[in-house]
Amino acid sequence: xxxxxxxxxxxxxxxxxxxxxxxxxxxxxxxxxxxxxxxxxxxxxxxxxxxxxxxxxxxxxxxxxxxxxxxxxxxxxxxxxxxxxxxxxxxxxxxxxxxxxxxxxxxxxxxxxxxxxxxxxxxxxxxxxxxxxxxxxxxxxxxxxxxxxxxxxxxxxxxxxxxxxxxxxxxxxxxxxxxxxxxxxxxxxxxxxxxxxxxxxxxxxxxxxxxxxxxxxxxxxxxxxxxxxxxxxxxxxxxxxxxxxxxxxxxxxxxxxxxxxxxxxxxxxxxxxxxxxxxxxxxxxxxxxxxxxxxxxxxxxxxxxxxxxxxxxxxxxxxxxxxxxxxxxxxxxxxxxxxxxxxxxxxxxxxxxxxxxxxxxxxxxxxxxxxxxxxxxxxxxxxxxxxxxxxxxxxxxxxxxxxxxxxxxxxxxxxxxxxxxxxxxxxxxxxxxxxxxxxxxxxxxxxx
Numbered sequence: 209x210x211x212x213x214x215x216x217x218x219x220x221x222x223x224x225x226x227x228x229x230x231x232x233x234x235x236x237x238x239x240x241x242x243x244x245x246x247x248x249x250x251x252x253x254x255x256x257x258x259x260x261x262x263x264x265x266x267x268x269x270x271x272x273x274x275x276x277x278x279x280x281x282x283x284x285x286x287x288x289x290x291x292x293x294x295x296x297x298x299x300x301x302x303x304x305x306x307x308x309x310x311x312x313x314x315x316x317x318x319x320x321x322x323x324x325x326x327x328x329x330x331x332x333x334x335x336x337x338x339x340x341x342x343x344x345x346x347x348x349x350x351x352x353x354x355x356x357x358x359x360x361x362x363x364x365x366x367x368x369x370x371x372x373x374x375x376x377x378x379x380x381x382x383x384x385x386x387x388x389x390x391x392x393x394x395x396x397x398x399x400x401x402x403x404x405x406x407x408x409x410x411x412x413x414x415x416x417x418x419x420x421x422x423x424x425x426x427x428x429x430x431x432x433x434x435x436x437x438x439x440x441x442x443x444x445x446x447x448x449x450x451x452x453x454x455x456x457x458x459x460x461x462x463x464x465x466x467x468x469x470x471x472x473x474x475x476x477x478x479x480x481x482x483x484x485x486x487x488x489x490x491x492x493x494x495x496x497x498x499x500x501x502x503x504x505x506x507x508x509x510x511x512x513x514x515x516x517x518x519x520x521x522x523x524x525x526x527x528x529x530x531x532x533x534x535x536x537x538x539x540x541x542x543x544x545x546x547x548x549x550x551x552x553x554x555x556x557x558x559x560x561x562x563x564x565x566x567x568x569x570x571x572x573x574x575x576x577x578x579x580x581x582x583x584x585x586x587x588x589x590x591x592x593x594x595x596x597x598x599x600x601x602x603x604x605x606x607x608x609x610x611x612x613x614x615x616x617x618x619x620x621x622x623x624x625x626x627x628x629x630x631x632x633x634x635x636x637x638x639x640x641x642x643x644x645x646x647x648x649x650x651x652x653x654x655x656x
Contacts, residue, residue, distance in 0.1 A: 209233070209391055212281040212288045214311045216243055216274070217367075218254055218470065218537070219359050220291030221327055225263050226370040228272040230395045235281040236274045246272040255536035255563045258367050278311075279318040287388055288315050289357070290339075291328040294474070301477040303332055309324025312339045316346035324388045326355045330415055330475060332482050336379065336408045353385035356408050358415035363469065364534030375402040379411025416482075419475040419491050425460040426467045427496045430503045433463035433641025444622055463640040465594060465620045466503040468531030468540035473500075504545040507620060511550070514590055514616050514636055520554030523613065525584040529564040529572065530597025536563040538571055542620075543594055547572050560584040562597055587613045596621040605632030 209232050210531050213224035216238040227350035230235040238244055250267065252260045266272035275281050282288050292307035308329055315325055325343065327336050331357070340354045356379030361369045376393055380386045386405055395404060406414070429450075433443040443463045451458025476497050483490035515522050531541035538544065543564075550557050557575040561568065565577050578584040581600060585591045585608045593600055600621055609632045616636040617629055626645055629637035638644035 209287070210285045211235070211392065212237060212278075212302060212364045213291055213328075214278065214281075214289060214315070215291040215293070215307075215329070216240075216247065216253070216364065217291065217293060218256070218398075220289070221247075221252070221263075221363065222255065222259065222366045222594050223289065223291060223328060223359065225259060225266060225272060226367065227392070228266040228269075229262060229371075230392075232271065234266075234272050235285070236272070236589075237276065237278050237281045237445075238274070239276060240641065241276055244274050244276050249577065251268075256366050257364065258532055262367060275334055278314055282315060282318055282323065283320075285323060287324045287326055288319075289326045289328045290315075290647060291359075294329050294331055294478075296474050296477055300481060302481045303330070303478040305331060305338070306336060308335065308339065309342050312342045313346045316343035316350055316352070319347070319350055319352065322351040324355055324385045326357045326389070327356060328359055330419075330471070330478075331356075331412060332416070332478055333409050333412045335412060345611055353382050353388075354378070354408070355380045355385050355389055356411035357389065358411060360415075360418070364532060373401055375404055377404050377406065377411050377414050378407040379406050381408060416475055416479040419471055420490075420496070422460050423467055423472040423476050423500070424492060424496050426462075426464075426472075427499050429463050429501070430466065430640075433498060434503075434506065436641040437643075440643060441641075442643075446641075451504060463622060465507045465542040465640070466500045466548070466630040468542055470537055470539045473497075473540040486532045492561060501545075504542050507542065507546055508549050510620075510638055511546070511590065511592060511618055514618055514638055518553075519550050521556075522554075522559070522589040523556045523579075523587060524550055525558045525560070525588040525591045526575075527560050527566050527581055527584065527591065527593045527600050528597050529559055529561045530595050533595055533597040534563075536567055538564060538567045541595075543568075544571060546592075546594065547575060550594060551575065558584045558588065562596065562599060564595075582607060586611045589614045590616045590618060592618040593621050593623060596623055605629065606632070609633040 211227055211232050211234045213220050216236050223641050224234045224236040243253050250264050289294055290308055290311045292311055294303040297304040336354050336356045358377055378389045397403060436443040436475045447461040450456050452459050476493055480490050480493045529543035530538055547557055551574040558578055560578045605628060608641045615634045617634050619639040622639045626637055635647040
């Protein structure tokens with residue numbers, strides 16, 4: 209089957225490459241000629257483990273190609289996927305559907321035979337019906353169907369998520385469209401992965417509801433972590449005890465500096481806005497959004513406490529600035545709140561991140577970049593673990609402590625323990641939802 213993928217961002221590129229690995233003939237389209245040139249050279253514009261090798265394999269097999277010509281790409285295609293950006297719209301928090309509607313109109317004007325237009329972008333409920341209206345207006349004689357096929361890809365594990373999904377959700381209005389979508393996902397049907405076929409609105413809602421629920425789990429455990437710090441409980445033990453309950457599960461119960469990324473912040477805001485527009489305020493989702501911002505700001509207070517009440521003149525090393533490991537994505541990352549606050553308060557900030565520098569250099573002005581965690585810690589007054597990259601999980605803490613001007617560690621991902629920090633020679637250690645210590649005080653203390 210021939211498939212056209214409109215948009216070579218994270219979702220579009222991963223989906224296009226994986227569809228070609230299913231055996232389909234896939235053409236990926238993008239209006240940015242620089243991205244097309246990169247892809248034609250075999251260069252991947254995003255960091256996703258394994259994507260470069262899979263792309264090269266399918267290009268060599270003749271199943272995957274790239275172009276800036278949409279009309280050429282959709283000629284003979286049985287399905288055209290829209291995978292363009294839906295950023296938060298300025299002013300009202302809703303998803304900006306400008307690119308989605310522009311793509312739909314362009315597809316309608318270029319198509320000359322029956323086609324299923326599939327929205328892969330994350331869009332609010334009702335969007336696919338709008339897509340249908342836009343296409344009908346642009347080309348009243350075109351024979352087509354619209355389908356909703358939301359993505360559920362975790363950055364850093366996207367290929368495995370695509371090839372071995374928890375579920376595939378497909379929203380359709382006709383049997384004809386359902387048959388086309390079934391053929392596209394035939395390799396997954398054969399391996400008996402769950403394929404859920406719904407109406408358009410339900411498919412759209414599933415995506416937002418799932419992301420809002422996961423964001424709620426993260427935010428809930430972060431609130432519990434703050435209470436643990438006041439009461440002396442250990443949030444890691446609390447989360448473990450919660451997660452053993454089969455009704456709850458252990459995923460997304462890891463306390464940290466707040467969620468970020470391309471999905472949760474944008475999707476929770478869009479869902480909350482949809483609720484307001486329909487007269488059904490989503491109070492839980494709105495609270496999640498507010499609390500998550502509070503969590504990020506609380507991290508700044510924690511670091512300020514470790515710097516004796518002032519960042520001015522202090523040298524602070526930051527390990528990790530991407531919103532999670534195994535990605536170069538910095539969208540809505542906690543680092544974008546925390547690091548500028550440190551710089552603005554007079555701190556000399558050093559940063560080390562395995563993949564974050566390309567985006568981070570223009571997003572985090574005024575910092576020094578290092579390729580090595582130990583250089584980042586050299587003569588620092590405080591070292592902060594902000595993203596739990598694997599290379600930060602087994603640091604030689606004794607070596608780190610010896611290199612620092614004042615050996616203090618803020619472990620905002622709970623990688624290490626008080627015992628680890630004391631044994632290494634740190635004079636202060638703080639984490640999330642657990643007791644920290646300041647050696648000068650002579651005793652353990654509850655973190656604030």
